[in-house]
Amino acid sequence: MxxxxxxxxxxxxxYLIEGIEKYLNRLKHYINFNLLVIPEIKNxxxxxxxxxxxxxxxxxxxxxxxxxVVVLLDENGKKYSSVDFSAYLNKQMIGSVQHLxxxxxxxxxxxxxxxxxxxxxxxxxxxxxxxxxxxxxFVEQLYRAFTILKNEPYHHA
Numbered sequence: 512m513x514x515x516x517x518x519x520x521x522x523x524x525x526y527l528i529e530g531i532e533k534y535l536n537r538l539k540h541y542i543n544f545n546l547l548v549i550p551e552i553k554n555x556x557x558x559x560x561x562x563x564x565x566x567x568x569x570x571x572x573x574x575x576x577x578x579x580v581v582v583l584l585d586e587n588g589k590k591y592s593s594v595d596f597s598a599y600l601n602k603q604m605i606g607s608v609q610h611l612x613x614x615x616x617x618x619x620x621x622x623x624x625x626x627x628x629x630x631x632x633x634x635x636x637x638x639x640x641x642x643x644x645x646x647x648x649f650v651e652q653l654y655r656a657f658t659i660l661k662n663e664p665y666h667h668a
Contacts, residue, residue: 512603513543513610514653517574519567519617520551522643534650541657546646547574551617560619568622571614579610581629583621584645588632596633597656615645 522528531546538544549570555563575581580603591599603611613633614625626632635648658665 512608513545515545515547515574515610515612516615516646516649517547517549517571517612518615518642518646519549519571520642521548522646524643527643527647530647531650534647534654537654538650538657541654541661544650544653546650549574561622563617564619564622565624567617568625571616571625572628575612575628576610579612580608580631582611582613583625583629583632584613584615584635584649585621585632586634586637586639588634590634590637593652593655594659596652597659600653600656601660613649615642615649618642 522531535544535546549567552558552563552566558566600611614621614629616625635645635652640648655665
């Protein structure tokens with residue numbers, strides 16, 4: 512199975528970049544993982560929220576194919592413990608999913624077309640975090656999930 516995380520806009524803060532890179536390097540030992548960053552929409556001052564979400568959805572949709580299992584990282588998504596999330600990933604692998612795509616939307620969330628295309632949604636917390644921080648939290652939780660599946664000690668830390 513391959514996992515891709517699609518995110519809108521590049522990460523700016525050095526400490527987040529370093530943290531993300533740390534977990535990307537660790538993930539290489541467990542799964543074929545790709546972080547795909549879609550450029551932010553330019554000239555958003557002249558766009559409504561709906562127009563901005565629509566333009567982002569066009570760019571996101573180009574990165575997804577019909578066979579991909581798409582999971583939105585969304586505040587209203589299903590909440591998992593780390594152990595439950597690892598079980599979810601294991602179920603996807605056992606179910607012969609070839610490509611699992613997680614998506615972090617732009618500043619206003621997702622266009623309706625992306626909600627319709629998605630297969631599921633996951634919430635990382637009841638709290639709201641910046642889209643930049645969510646990337647780090649997600650790759651850390653993904654790494655943690657694989658250590659749980661391999662019964663390795665990291666997840667007890």
